[in-house]
Amino acid sequence: MNISLVAGARPNFMKIAPIIHAIKIKNEKLKIKSGQDKWSFIKYRLVHTGQHYDEKMSETFFRELNIPEPDVNLGCGGGTQAEQTAAIMVAFEKELIAHPADLVIVVGDVNSTLACSIVAKKLNTKVAHVEAGIRSGDMSMPEEINRIVTDSITDYFFTTTTWANQNLLKSGIDEKRIFLVGNVMIDTLMANQHRFYPPPFWEIFNLQPGQYFVLTLHRPANVDDAQKLKSMIHEIVTNIDGLPVIFPMHPRTFKVYSELGISYPNLYTVEPLGYLSFNYLVKHAKAVITDSGGITEETTVMGIPCITLRDTTERPETVEIGTNELVGSNPKAIKAALEILKRGEWKKGKIPELWDGKTAERIVNVLIKLRDYSNYYV
Numbered sequence: 001m002n003i004s005l006v007a008g009a010r011p012n013f014m015k016i017a018p019i020i021h022a023i024k025i026k027n028e029k030l031k032i033k034s035g036q037d038k039w040s041f042i043k044y045r046l047v048h049t050g051q052h053y054d055e056k057m058s059e060t061f062f063r064e065l066n067i068p069e070p071d072v073n074l075g076c077g078g079g080t081q082a083e084q085t086a087a088i089m090v091a092f093e094k095e096l097i098a099h100p101a102d103l104v105i106v107v108g109d110v111n112s113t114l115a116c117s118i119v120a121k122k123l124n125t126k127v128a129h130v131e132a133g134i135r136s137g138d139m140s141m142p143e144e145i146n147r148i149v150t151d152s153i154t155d156y157f158f159t160t161t162t163w164a165n166q167n168l169l170k171s172g173i174d175e176k177r178i179f180l181v182g183n184v185m186i187d188t189l190m191a192n193q194h195r196f197y198p199p200p201f202w203e204i205f206n207l208q209p210g211q212y213f214v215l216t217l218h219r220p221a222n223v224d225d226a227q228k229l230k231s232m233i234h235e236i237v238t239n240i241d242g243l244p245v246i247f248p249m250h251p252r253t254f255k256v257y258s259e260l261g262i263s264y265p266n267l268y269t270v271e272p273l274g275y276l277s278f279n280y281l282v283k284h285a286k287a288v289i290t291d292s293g294g295i296t297e298e299t300t301v302m303g304i305p306c307i308t309l310r311d312t313t314e315r316p317e318t319v320e321i322g323t324n325e326l327v328g329s330n331p332k333a334i335k336a337a338l339e340i341l342k343r344g345e346w347k348k349g350k351i352p353e354l355w356d357g358k359t360a361e362r363i364v365n366v367l368i369k370l371r372d373y374s375n376y377y378v
Contacts, residue, residue: 001371003044004101004120007070008051008088008112011185011294013061014275015107015130018187018360020044020067026364042367045099049088049112050075060274065188071099081111081142088115096123103128103370106150107184109143109314117150130184130363132157133164136314140221143293144314156370158363161317161352181362182354185297189279190357196280205244205268209284212243218250219291221329222309229253230260231331232309236289237264239338246281248273287341289334296324301355305346307337323349 007016023042030041048070062069074091076084088111096104096119104120106113107130120127132151136144151157157173159165160183168178201207215236223229237245247269249257257269273281279298282288287305288295293315299306300322308326318324323346327337340346354362 001042001103001367002101003042003367004047004096004099004104004125005044006047006049006092006104006106006112006116008049008076009108009110010061012107012110012112013065013067014188014294015184016046017065017067018184018191019105019107019130019363020046021191022360022364026361026368030368041371042364045072045101046070047092047095047116048073049092049116050077051084051088051110051112064275065192076112085111085115088112089119092116092119093123096120096125101125103156103367105130107131109134109147109150111142111146113150114146117153121153126155127153128156128158128367129154130158131160131164133159133166133168133178134314135164135167136312138312141219147314156366158366160315160355163316179362179366180354181366182356182359183297183352184359184363185294186301186355187357187360188275189298189301192276192279193283196276196283198280199270199273199277201246201268201270205246207244207246207284210286212285213240213245214281214285214288214290215245215247216250216288216290216292216295217247217309218252219310220252222291223250223253223256226256226260228329228331229256230262232334233262233264233267235331235334236338237267239335240266241342242266243286244268246270246285248278248281287346291329296322297355299323300349301351303349305341307334307341309334317352321350321352323347 005016007013023044027041050073072095076087076091103126105128106117117127129150138144157168157178158181159178165178165180217223245267249269282304283302285304288299289307291309296306296308296315296318300318303323306324308324309329311328313326319326325337327333
């Protein structure tokens with residue numbers, strides 16, 4: 001089986017890493033069992049679309065997560081969402097024609113996910129979507145559009161939770177094409193926790209475990225409006241009793257923040273961090289305040305309180321089961337959540353089903369079955 005495995009943005013890299021490792025392990029086991037030493041049961045070609053082209057947003061993750069160098073980098077970074085999606089489609093079409101695949105695997109919900117799915121289907125190539133079926137219900141989110149369109153043309157759906165399964169079933173997807181496998185992000189987290197290390201500013205800022213907050217903001221609804229971003233930051237830094245707030249700043253956020261002219265003695269803005277040092281920071285934080293989806297999954301598994309500044313979430317399991325609370329996008333709602341945290345009344349949370357570090361192994365086992373049963377490839 002020949003697979004084209006697509007990654008384009010920072011969250012994608014954390015999702016493809018365990019799949020690549022699981023493919024290699026499975027191939028070795030099958031070779032030993034069959035005695036065929038020189039034949040790969042699953043061959044993959046790693047395609048980096050270049051959607052994230054900044055060193056700290058891309059190449060750093062490949063090194064830290066032991067992902068092999070991509071077979072090709074399409075170099076499609078920058079531009080508007082339409083320009084970027086179009087560029088990826090043009091480049092990936094050429095790539096897939098030159099290197100045909102039995103299956104294209106896309107992950108997550110970024111522009112690369114959508115663009116490469118469309119190209120694959122128009123070239124009559126099967127598509128598998130890892131992290132399929134998640135929905136926020138918020139059509140103002142570009143990611144929500146990417147999810148819906150991708151899932152509407154996907155052939156095989158790898159899901160993280162039963163919530164995602166239900167979303168797909170409601171949209172008319174045959175349950176035989178849905179595979180509840182768990183969360184590949186958690187595979188990466190569990191495989192690398194022992195390798196986490198403090199960021200270079202740990203001692204400079206005199207950070208102490210459980211005595212600081214981590215803040216991340218990048219959603220257009222939160223950061224494109226300068227006054228809203230300013231209000232959010234003010235509500236956070238003035239309601240945590242002077243504890244440090246570490247703010248690794250997304251390039252999108254920096255463009256707006258740099259024009260605000262604000263400064264607080266306990267607010268420390270830093271450049272984007274690599275995977276290992278960022279998650280060290282999260283693991284030892286008092287709490288995380290974010291508008292990210294993926295971080296809410298990681299905090300749930302690490303047992304760290306998480307305050308999400310959004311009105312909706314595509315990951316309800318982090319709220320229903322985990323340590324996350326959805327407080328909305330109104331800056332005035334932040335203080336009440338922080339008060340609960342300061343009183344020591346934050347919920348403990350549990351780890352969702354199948355978030356056990358073995359998701360990629362289950363995905364590869366399904367791929368082997370798809371290879372073995374020809375009716376899946378007709």
